[in-house]
Amino acid sequence: MEVALELARSCDYATSPNPMVGAVVIRDGEIVGRGRTAPAGGPHAEVTALREAGEAARGATLVVSLEPCCHQGRTPPCTEAVVAAGISRCIAAMPDPNPRVSGSGLEALRRAGIEVTVGVGSETARLLNEQYLRWMTAGVPFVTAKFAASLDGRIATASGESHWITGDAARRLGHLLRHRHDAVLVGVGTVLADDPELSTRLEGTVARQPLRVVLDSRLSVPPAARVIGSDGRCLIATRSGAPAAARRALEAAGARVIPFTPGADGRVPLGEVLKLLAEEERISVLVEGGARVHGSVFDQELADRVVAYIAPRVVGGERAPCAVAGRGVARLAAAAPLTGVTVERAGDDIVVSGYCVRGQGGASPVQGGE
Ligand code: AOF
Ligand code: ZN
Secondary structure (H helix, E strand, O other), X not given: OHHHHHHHHOOOOOOOOOOOOEXXXXXXXXXXXXXXXXXXXXXXXXXXXHHHHHHHHOOOEEEEOOOOOOOOOOOOOHHHHHHXXXXXXXEEOOOOOOOOOOOHHHHHHHHOOOEEEEOOOHHHHHHHOHHHHHHHHHOOOEEEEEEEEEOOOEOOOOOOOOOOOOOHHHHHHHHHHHHOOOEEEEEHHHHHHHOXXXXXXXXXXXXXXXXXXXXXXXOOOOOOOXXXXXXXXXXXXXXXXXXXXXXXXXXXXXXXXXXXXXXXXXXXXXXXXXXXXXXXXXXXXXEOOOHHHHHHHHHOOOOOEEEEEEEOOOOOOOOOOEOOOOOOOOOHHHOOOOEEEEEEEEOOEEEEEEEOOOOOOOOOOOOOOO
């Protein structure tokens, strides 16, 4: 299973919206076939492993990091391939929450006389596919909230200077985070202040380029903004009734503009934007701020994970913005500590990450985006 999980990890997020899966075929204690999920539309891990094993698969054990699928999707059901290959035992790390599979894959194997064990290595397997699991079970993308702040939590000076709070190493990690998400989302304030490209720049590997999403209720993003780019992969989420001329100019520049019925606070409803992204098979979103967008994310308990880059410097200033605005919590008890917290160094900076606990009573459920 360790080998299967390593194969799964080596998919390096290229399979989205499919989960990253690894499979090995074991015959007389030796690995005779290995496979990992190909990018969506390509063969699943089991099929590749069985193909490599060939005739050696007959009577062998298949170890796989997710329940084999039993449905016709973009590719045929894996269970049929497993049965046809003559596998006699299957060890799976965890069930596939896809309602079209969800235990039926394991059941189909059992019905064919295959001995099935499930649960080996499930913790690692779950973590590896946390984005897929959230998307498949909740109908929203897995949301990571990321910010870079000073020791006292400021993301800029009172005069608005923010380049750069953290050092090179932390910024490189920021690009790795983009690589691991299907979309990057910011508020219009960030676009106006920084004119970011929101692309992924990584040395030595082919970086995945996320969809770029901007929350912009009044359509004040300039058509020449770098975030729009020339690849047609920029989505501007706005309010219905936003100025038609601005919309035409942004669309002419290559952006996709989508109006949403505003929330009770008159802003772009972030939850609805996430739902749309999920429908378009974006299984993960990296929210990079600014403070108001992060405010909405936390007030509405939309974040699954937080990654904070903290620079060991003090900025101070009553008017210097903090990483998270919004309403915040009324009582400390509602600000539950993150779980699974990790602390690492990145050059002189500190990287703190962890998982959000929902249901602790975040602020108003109607707060919208920028
Ligand atoms: C497996 N092995 O390696 C993966 C599985 O459209 P398709 O045919 O590619 O099917 C996608 C679904 O298959 C996906 O939603 C998930 O349920 C399952 N992924 N299953 O047996 C694999 N990646
Ligand atoms: Zn499959």
